[in-house]
Amino acid sequence: GAGVSQTPSNKVTEKGKYVELRCDPISGHTALYWYRQSLGQGPEFLIYFQGTGAADDSGLPNDRFFAVRPEGSVSTLKIQRTERGDSAVYLCASSPQTLVGSPLHFGNGTRLTVT
C-alpha cells in the first residue's frame, strides 16, 4: 500500500516568504506527526495530531509555525515570514494508533531552503 506522501520534495523560498508543506498519511492512520531535521541531527518534534485536533504542539518553535489537519487526513505545515534558520528537512509521520509500541511511518520529507 501507499506510504506517507510529502509534497513538495524540495522547496526553495526567499527570506520573508510564506510556505506550505503538505503531508498525506497512510490511509486509516489517525495519528500524524511533524518533525524537523537539521543536517547531521536527529529529528526534532514539532506537532502531533490525533484526528483533526493538535494534541501536542509543544515543539513548534514560535508563532510563525502553524499546522492544520481539517479532515483528519491530510495535514499542512505553514511557515510565515520564513527565516534562513528555518532551512531543514521537514518530516511527516503517521501511526495507526498511539499505543506506546506503535512505530511511526515516515515520509521522505520536504527539504526547505530559505535564501
Place this chain on the structure above:
Amino acid sequence: AQKITQTQPGMFVQEKEAVTLDCTYDTSDPSYGLFWYKQPSSGEMIFLIYQGSYDQQNATEGRYSLNFQKARKSANLVISASQLGDSAMYFCAMREGSGAQKLVFGQGTRLTINP
C-alpha cells in the same frame, strides 16, 4: 533535558562483522517504548526494531537485536553479519507511556561498513 543519548557520532566496521550501536535513555515513566530507525543517504526513516519497557526478552528482527539493560537504562542495537547496505545513520528513539505521545530521538550514529 536530553532524554536519548547516542555517544558514538561515527562507527566504522568491516563487512560481515557484528556492530553494536549505543543508546542510553532517561525517563521516570515505568511504561515506555524504545525504537531504532535507519536513515540511509536517501533520507527515508526506516523502522527497525522495538522494545517495550515491560518486555522480558530482548527484541530481535532478523539481523537486528536490541540489548536491553533496564537497570542501566540502555538499549543498544546489535547488527550481526554487517553488509555494505547497512551503511546509514541510525537513530534511537523513545516514547513515554503516560501523556506524551511523541517519539524523542537521539542525535544518531553514522555507521560505515567497509568492504
